[in-house]
Amino acid sequence: MNTRHDRRARYQHVYLHVPFCARRCSYCDFAIAVRREVPWQQFAQTVSRECDIRQVRGHVGPLRTVYLGGGTPSRLGISGVAAVLDALRRHVEWDEASEVTLEANPEDITVDAVRAWREAGVNRLSIGIQSFDDLVLSWMHRVHDAAGARRAVEAAREAGMDAFSLDLIFATPDRLARNWEQDLAQVVALAPDHVSLYGLTVEPHTPLGRWHARGQEHEAGEERYEREFLQAHEMLRAAGFEHYEVSNFARPGKRARHNSAYWSGAPYLGLGPSAHGFDGDARRWNIEAFAAWERTVGTLTDPVGGEEFLTRENRIAEGVYLGLRTTDGLPVEEVELSRLMLWQEAGWIRLDHRSDGVRAVCTAHGWLRLDALAADLTAFRSAR
Known part of the structure; x- marks a missing residue:
């Protein structure tokens, strides 16, 4: 068994990258695996093996936060989310008061699913809405529509999930004629306790990057970017949100604890394909592709893809x-x-x-x- 020991004695934060998606969004350059059928059992087993290989038992926990990001972690379904969290519990000391966040797309959110996720230990959702404009959602290659996004929020609340964040993307191309103020108003009307906003960027190896290279698409100008960012700042603050980080807004006492750990420089353990981690002295990242990560872990080898010591x-x-x-x-x-x-x-x-x-x-x-x-x-x- 080839092992690599992390230098930091204790991690209290874990990020787990779940790569599965139904479709690649037009702007996405994350490490994902598009699958019609998600191999959640194999994935949970491989996560457990990675924990063994990296000998996390004894130097992880008690966990204060767990974040299942992606990809689309909600694609794991009811059984898959429970299996992955159970795999972590078998290897690390767990604080039952910890924040456990699941990134979820609206099309995966039902009352039954959320109830099952809550029972498995999830106590916070990060819902990827991105827009309430159906034309914009189609352009983004999102699977859901605006009505589906609203239904997802209603389902989460009906299932008793009060802690959730809604994600929006701003600064979309001018030709889409997206009404940003209306999107913000709809977010406010849904009354989440947290909102995350991200300006659209063109990454080379994405559908959007190829459209841009061919001259078929153009980025929003700096003036639009600035106008929409400041408009969000004003509208969300007026609605009672604190703009506590560049891209994040929260009701009082509802800041994202996991992401706040990143911004404070706290050590965190990264598991799964392409996951990054930090031990206080160095950053490491795992092999990016899902198949290569799974294959490497299957040979009882640490799936590290690279490492950088901080100067x-x-x-x-x-x-x-x-x-x-x-x-x-x-x-x-x-x-x-x-x-x-x-x-x-x-x-x-x-x-x-x-x-x-x-x-x-x-x-x-x-x-x-x-x-x-x-x-x-x-x-x-x-x-x-």
């Missing part, structure tokens, strides 16, 4: 970037204040004076310039 420069860059991503803010030193005052005057940040010192907190306008701001401050810190 001093890496740590500075990640600390700045992660700190500026959320309203928790980035601790700053006195020597940096003159530089940051210029940002504050431009309306990109505010300087919060707290009991533990001064923190730089991005405004919505600042988040639109996050990459540039983080790069500038990283260069300043690295040069010291």
